[in-house]
Amino acid sequence: MPAGDALTLDELRDLFVARGYHKTPLCLDGLPEKHRNVLLEILRTLVRERDEDIEVQTRLLARNQELERSVQRTQRTTKQASDKTHTTEARLHTTEAQLAAAQRALREEQSAHKATREQLQRTRREMQHVKAAAVQHRTVTDRNADRLRDRLASASLSNLKALVPDIRIASPAFVASAGAPDASLSVEQQLAAAEQRNVALMDASHALKQLAIDALSTMHHADVRLQKILDVEAPSDKPRARARADGTGEEWGAAQLFPPLRPLVSDDTEETHPARGRLWKLSRTLQEHVAQLSQWAAMRHVRVSEAGVGTRPSEVVAAEREQGEVEAALGLEAADEGGGKRRRVSAT
Numbered sequence: 001m002p003a004g005d006a007l008t009l010d011e012l013r014d015l016f017v018a019r020g021y022h023k024t025p026l027c028l029d030g031l032p033e034k035h036r037n038v039l040l041e042i043l044r045t046l047v048r049e050r051d052e053d054i055e056v057q058t059r060l061l062a063r064n065q066e067l068e069r070s071v072q073r074t075q076r077t078t079k080q081a082s083d084k085t086h087t088t089e090a091r092l093h094t095t096e097a098q099l100a101a102a103q104r105a106l107r108e109e110q111s112a113h114k115a116t117r118e119q120l121q122r123t124r125r126e127m128q129h130v131k132a133a134a135v136q137h138r139t140v141t142d143r144n145a146d147r148l149r150d151r152l153a154s155a156s157l158s159n160l161k162a163l164v165p166d167i168r169i170a171s172p173a174f175v176a177s178a179g180a181p182d183a184s185l186s187v188e189q190q191l192a193a194a195e196q197r198n199v200a201l202m203d204a205s206h207a208l209k210q211l212a213i214d215a216l217s218t219m220h221h222a223d224v225r226l227q228k229i230l231d232v233e234a235p236s237d238k239p240r241a242r243a244r245a246d247g248t249g250e251e252w253g254a255a256q257l258f259p260p261l262r263p264l265v266s267d268d269t270e271e272t273h274p275a276r277g278r279l280w281k282l283s284r285t286l287q288e289h290v291a292q293l294s295q296w297a298a299m300r301h302v303r304v305s306e307a308g309v310g311t312r313p314s315e316v317v318a319a320e321r322e323q324g325e326v327e328a329a330l331g332l333e334a335a336d337e338g339g340g341k342r343r344r345v346s347a348t
Contacts, residue, residue, distance in 0.1 A: 012043050130305045137301035141294050152222070209258050212275060216257070219282045226289045233296065 007015065015021075257275040 007044055007047065012040070012047070015047065126306075130302060133305040134298060134302055138298060141297050145290065145294060213257060216275075216278055216282060219279075219286065223282060223286050223289060226286070226293065230289060230292055230296070233293075 257278060259274065
């Protein structure tokens with residue numbers, strides 16, 4: 001379409017009709033030429049301004065639409081930011097609550113850790129006291145055990161020394177030999193003297209065997225007595241090594257411990273000779289029972305120490321008194337058994 005300044009009258013008529021400004025074509029037939037030109041100029045100016053207004057409106061409409069879209073985008077962005085802010089604030093509140101709970105738990109854990117550390121320190125101090133008491137009691141127990149061993153050894157030695165004169169009186173084997181046979185004696189007299197020496201040696205051998213049997217029997221009875229003490233004072237579910245209850249039967253006979261066809265020599269061991277085997281078994285059983293008794297005494301002292309410091313001295317004194325009574329009972333029993341053996345050897 002031509003510009004507003006170049007429109008002719010017919011074009012203006014068609015434009016007015018097309019735009020609906022007027023239903024019928026504009027008629028300027030009665031107007032002078034001058035008025036017509038002025039009117040045409042006015043109409044062109046109006047059309048031009050109208051076109052400019054339309055263009056401005058179009059631009060404003062486009063700008064308005066663009067601004068509306070921008071506002072919508074801004075609103076969406078603002079809403080998203082607001083939602084995100086609310087979500088962040090909710091998370092922040094949740095995190096703050098979790099942080100407060102974690103701080104409370106941390107304070108509780110620190111308090112518990114402090115209490116546990118104090119309890120551990122007290123337990124360590126008590127353990128040090130218990131260890132010191134255990135070492136002291138172990139020392140006392142070892143000293144008492146050494147004293148008991150010395151007493152048993154002295155009792156056994158005294159019993160053996162008490163038996164020696166009876167054996168020498170009962171048998172002439174301990175009398176010194178007269179030396180080499182006299183060459184002036186006849187053959188019959190030399191044979192008679194040799195037979196007497198053989199009889200004396202046989203008597204001495206029987207006496208020594210009986211002495212060994214009595215010593216083994218004494219050890220056996222001491223082991224049985226110690227086993228009874230352990231069963232009464234320190235009962236245990238675990239089976240202990242027990243000695244046979246019957247120590248005076250056939251298993252203690254000279255024929256069983258000293259077989260005639262198996263002489264006792266210095267090279268024999270507990271596996272090659274019955275007497276040495278019996279002695280080894282009794283020694284091992286006695287050692288085990290003494291160790292169990294010492295362990296029971298130590299455990300009892302530890303329990304007394306754990307029960308309280310105030311009750312420790314009286315319990316220790318009571319334990320030492322009981323151990324002294326046990327030693328006295330063992331010493332009396334060994335003395336009684338030694339007297340019985342002396343009587344048996346004298347009768348032999």
